[in-house]
Amino acid sequence: MTHQNEVRYFDLVDAFIKDKNKSQTLQTARSYADHITGKGVTPEDIVRMHKKYAEEHQLSHGQLVDSMDVLEKVISSFGFNYTDYKDLIDRMEIHDKELDVASRLQQTMLKTEIPQFDSIQIGVISVAAQRVSGDYFNLIDHKDGTMSFAVADVIGKGIPAALAMSMIKFGMDSYGHSQLPNDGLKRLNRVVEKNVNQNMFITMFYGLYEEMNHILYCSSAGHEPGYIFRAEENEFEEIDVRGRILGVSPHIRYDQKEIKININDLIIIFTDGVTEIRHEDGDFINKNKLLEFIKGYKELHPQDIVQLLYEKLLRLHKEGKRDDLTILIIKRVN
Numbered sequence: 001m002t003h004q005n006e007v008r009y010f011d012l013v014d015a016f017i018k019d020k021n022k023s024q025t026l027q028t029a030r031s032y033a034d035h036i037t038g039k040g041v042t043p044e045d046i047v048r049m050h051k052k053y054a055e056e057h058q059l060s061h062g063q064l065v066d067s068m069d070v071l072e073k074v075i076s077s078f079g080f081n082y083t084d085y086k087d088l089i090d091r092m093e094i095h096d097k098e099l100d101v102a103s104r105l106q107q108t109m110l111k112t113e114i115p116q117f118d119s120i121q122i123g124v125i126s127v128a129a130q131r132v133s134g135d136y137f138n139l140i141d142h143k144d145g146t147m148s149f150a151v152a153d154v155i156g157k158g159i160p161a162a163l164a165m166s167m168i169k170f171g172m173d174s175y176g177h178s179q180l181p182n183d184g185l186k187r188l189n190r191v192v193e194k195n196v197n198q199n200m201f202i203t204m205f206y207g208l209y210e211e212m213n214h215i216l217y218c219s220s221a222g223h224e225p226g227y228i229f230r231a232e233e234n235e236f237e238e239i240d241v242r243g244r245i246l247g248v249s250p251h252i253r254y255d256q257k258e259i260k261i262n263i264n265d266l267i268i269i270f271t272d273g274v275t276e277i278r279h280e281d282g283d284f285i286n287k288n289k290l291l292e293f294i295k296g297y298k299e300l301h302p303q304d305i306v307q308l309l310y311e312k313l314l315r316l317h318k319e320g321k322r323d324d325l326t327i328l329i330i331k332r333v334n
Contacts, residue, residue: 123302231264273325
């Protein structure tokens with residue numbers, strides 16, 4: 001199944017849902033079906049494409065039912081009878097219910113409270129592109145002047161991804177305040193490698209903030225680089241800490257950095273849903289411009305900063321191409 005075939009199928013479904021001339025669109029769908037028949041495309045490929053379209057466009061129940069006419073027209077070119085077609089519809093409905101279950105899992109099991117500290121302020125926003133997010137964040141106040149935090153991106157969707165995130169949250173919550181980021185990632189990697197589907201991998205930025213000395217300890221498992229905005233110098237520095245993604249191998253050691261955080265400095269962590277947003281012309285947004293945008297609002301509370309940045313990203317991104325995104329900003333205030 002080539003990308004071009006997928007794009008053409010998406011255009012067909014999109015046209016059928018939005019256009020009034022549905023009979024003409026169905027005729028085009030028949031021509032498309034004749035074109036792909038015998039070229040290595042299977043009925044399962046068509047169903048997978050239809051599922052992907054439904055997920056990416058967050059179809060309502062009515063739109064999902066409506067779109068089945070296109071699926072039926074294309075599938076019929078493979079010689080399927082009504083029973084086969086009905087079975088495909090049932091599988092689509094089961095998939096839809098699975099997404100609802102995964103969404104409820106995330107809402108109940110992954111809910112995170114924002115800790116309150118005298119010397120730091122925290123702002124975070126995490127928005128799913130579909131019903132189930134592949135992004136995850138966690139913040140843990142250990143009640144001893146330290147806070148663990150993590151931002152992760154699960155390469156996978158649905159119920160397995162939601163369960164993988166729940167496993168990570170349980171792992172982080174149970175390890176305690178003595179868990180330095182490199183040790184935390186090492187243990188989480190073992191959990192993921194042993195218990196999560198072999199085709200599912202997780203990137204993560206793991207930090208421990210020590211309020212007494214204002215030290216940030218941090219490690220990364222293949223995640224997007226973080227940044228420190230240095231208020232005194234009025235410039236950004238990249239947090240250059242690297243490591244392999246979780247779940248690849250059980251025997252991985254993670255590097256760890258120790259960074260001093262000064263008054264009014266900002267710690268900034270993204271997922272790739274931020275850095276891989278595209279303009280209408282298809283080009284990726286400029287990461288430096290995003291950082292400069294943050295600098296322009298450096299005097300605000302971090303929650304206001306992340307909200308303003310999210311609204312800017314909404315205006316920039318190419319319609320229908322948005323990924324899950326998460327932004328975490330921690331600011332030292334005194």
